[in-house]
Every structure is written in C-alpha cells, then in structure tokens.
Amino acid sequence: MNDSTARLTPEVFPGCPRPVAGYDRVVLGHGSGGRLTAELIERLFLPAFSNDMLAALEDQAIVPLARDPTDGIAPRLAFTTDSFVVRPLFFPGGDIGRLAVHGTVNDLAVGGATPLYLSAAFIIEEGLALDELARVADSMREACRSAGVMLVTGDTKVVDRGKGDKLFITTSGIGLARAGPALSIRNARPGDRVLISGTIGDHGVAILSVREGIEFETVLESDCAPLHTLTRAMLDACPGIRLMRDPTRGGVASVLNELASGSNVGVRIHQTAIPVRPEVHAACELLGLDPLYVANEGKLVAVAPAADADRLLRTMKAHPLGTHAAIIGEVLADHPGLVTMISSIGGERVVPLLTGEQLPRIC
Numbered sequence: 001m002n003d004s005t006a007r008l009t010p011e012v013f014p015g016c017p018r019p020v021a022g023y024d025r026v027v028l029g030h031g032s033g034g035r036l037t038a039e040l041i042e043r044l045f046l047p048a049f050s051n052d053m054l055a056a057l058e059d060q061a062i063v064p065l066a067r068d069p070t071d072g073i074a075p076r077l078a079f080t081t082d083s084f085v086v087r088p089l090f091f092p093g094g095d096i097g098r099l100a101v102h103g104t105v106n107d108l109a110v111g112g113a114t115p116l117y118l119s120a121a122f123i124i125e126e127g128l129a130l131d132e133l134a135r136v137a138d139s140m141r142e143a144c145r146s147a148g149v150m151l152v153t154g155d156t157k158v159v160d161r162g163k164g165d166k167l168f169i170t171t172s173g174i175g176l177a178r179a180g181p182a183l184s185i186r187n188a189r190p191g192d193r194v195l196i197s198g199t200i201g202d203h204g205v206a207i208l209s210v211r212e213g214i215e216f217e218t219v220l221e222s223d224c225a226p227l228h229t230l231t232r233a234m235l236d237a238c239p240g241i242r243l244m245r246d247p248t249r250g251g252v253a254s255v256l257n258e259l260a261s262g263s264n265v266g267v268r269i270h271q272t273a274i275p276v277r278p279e280v281h282a283a284c285e286l287l288g289l290d291p292l293y294v295a296n297e298g299k300l301v302a303v304a305p306a307a308d309a310d311r312l313l314r315t316m317k318a319h320p321l322g323t324h325a326a327i328i329g330e331v332l333a334d335h336p337g338l339v340t341m342i343s344s345i346g347g348e349r350v351v352p353l354l355t356g357e358q359l360p361r362i363c
Helices: 035-048 096-109 130-147 202-212 228-237 251-263 278-287 306-317
Strands: 061-064 076-084 114-125 150-159 167-176 193-196 243-245 266-270 301-304 326-332 339-342 348-350
Touching: 076 096, 096 114, 096 130, 096 167, 096 228, 114 130, 114 228, 130 150, 130 167, 193 251, 193 306, 202 278, 228 306, 243 251, 251 266, 251 301, 251 326, 251 339, 301 306, 306 326
Parallel strands: 114 150, 266 339
Antiparallel strands: 061 076, 076 167, 114 167, 193 301, 193 326, 243 301, 266 326, 339 348
16 A cells, blocks of 8 residues: 555454454544555555455555566566645645656656556546646656656546545556565564665655645755655665655655554654755644654665665665765664664664644645
C-alpha cells in the first residue's frame, strides 16, 4: 500500500472488519500516512483482500509473469496506484497534474523499477474552469515527457457542484522490475546506514504557504520531481541497497517507523545531520509542525550496508536531485520497532508514528 503504511502487530479479525482505533467513522487522520492509516489498512483492507503481494505493504507490487520460453526467465512487472487530492490545485513548484505523474513514477522508482506506462482517472467537480483543467493536462503531459513514461488509458467522471473540491486524480503505473533481490522494507540489518536525498518538508510547507498566506524572503517551492534517474544511478553504484522509500504523507518519520517495524530493528537518527531549509524550519516552528512529519514529493530515504554508505552518498550528491543528500542515522539491534533521534543538544527522544493529521490535502 502506498505512502508510509507502517506495519502493526498482526491481529486476526474473523468475519467483518472491525472499526479502527475506536472510530466508527473515517476521520482526517486516517489519511495522514501515520498510525491511523496503518491501522485502517491492517485491520480493514488487508483482511478483506488478503494476498502475499498486498501483505508486503510496499509502495508497489512486484507481479510475476509467465516465463519466456526462449530463455526460461520470468519477467516481473511493478504495479502501483495512488490518488491525489491536493488543495490548492496549483502551488509553488507544481500542481496536481505534475504531482500525480511524479508521485506514481516515484512509487515505481523506489522499488527499483523502470517506469513505463500510466493511467489516470479524473473526478471533476461541475463548474471547474476548462482553462484550469487544460493547465493540469498540459502539466501532466510535460511531466510524462520528462519522466519518459506514456499515459495510455484513463477515465473521466463529473460530480455535482460542491461535491468534489474542483479536481481529484487517481493514477496507476506499470514498470519493469529489475533483476535480482527485491528492495523491501524488511531488508534492513543492524549496522546499516540511513540516507536522505535532500532537504525535507519543502512540499508540505510550500502548500501551507499558499493556504495561509505566509511569505518568505526567498521563494519556497515544492520539491515535486521524478526520482527514476536518481534511483537508477544509486542502484548502479550500489546494487546492495536494502530499500528505498519516498517520504510523502507522514514524512520521514513514518518511513523510518515502517522500516523499524518491518525489519524488526531499531533506528537512530541525528537531528544535526537532517537537511532542512531555514525557511522550512522557521515556518514549522511558527506553526507548531515537526519537519520530520511534513510531506515530501521529490525526496527518498535509502538504507544501505555501512561499507557502501559513503560511496552511495557520493553518487547521490553527484545527481541534481541529490545535491543535499546526507547520512542521517543508523540501523540498530537495540529497541526493535522504535525510532529515536539524538537532538541538537545531545538528548535522545522517541520519534513515533504520527497519530493525527498535521496538514491535510497536501498530496
């Protein structure tokens, strides 16, 4: 399942799925990418659609095909789907169309796959200006071109005025999975290093600046970008990468909690090593947000063996999308399932899964 769906302790629910965490109605927190999202998936959707590929809870499913009779090799496809409900539709550095393409491309790329084809379904609210819809379509076309993918099928629905908040987009993507061991949230080992490809929180704070009318001395833009060329360079330089994830909903903290839980390891990060733009840090302090939980749309978290970490970091920094890459922490045998952070003053605290919704409708 997409976007930071951390694994919880398995529970068996015979018959119909039960309400999640005491709720009998969906709340905004169920879309946060944090604890409520994980519980919704674990307790409702996994029992309803149980199969091994879904239960892996990766950002994409790796789907085996029939073996080629000429060489006996079974090619594998990577398949992913995502929905985008961002408000406003246009924001500094991007828009809902570009976000939809890049977000789907990235879910394939962090699984090590080469993105190939997309579909798109548009839910359009009656009254949306056709000029705005045309801008979104033009942006999607350019995003597909830059990512080297084709949008080959889709669907359009229109809902009553006031029932759709202008435009929602659902995209699915197919890519060719690489040969060799699969990248997986279960692969981390004690001693591994945790890397980030650049500054965190840019996307979420760019959205917030438009909504709240916050002005900065410099222009802060979303980091929305396709990561497939970066992931390809990383895998070429370091085939032993354990896993990669793009920290969208729920931010870096949710990905790290997924990692700790999925691999049954501890994770320790260092606040002073985490790259955050000064204006993002200032906005988060002003609004009571933690950058670790703010969404990103053009960054990735990677875990690699310690012996490969420096080489991988150099490769990332040499790529335009990895200029500010950093090693931010390590994987531990201690406190399995927990993420901790060494603060700038030397203290250590737990970094839990996000419980509610810090900033809704950002992707």
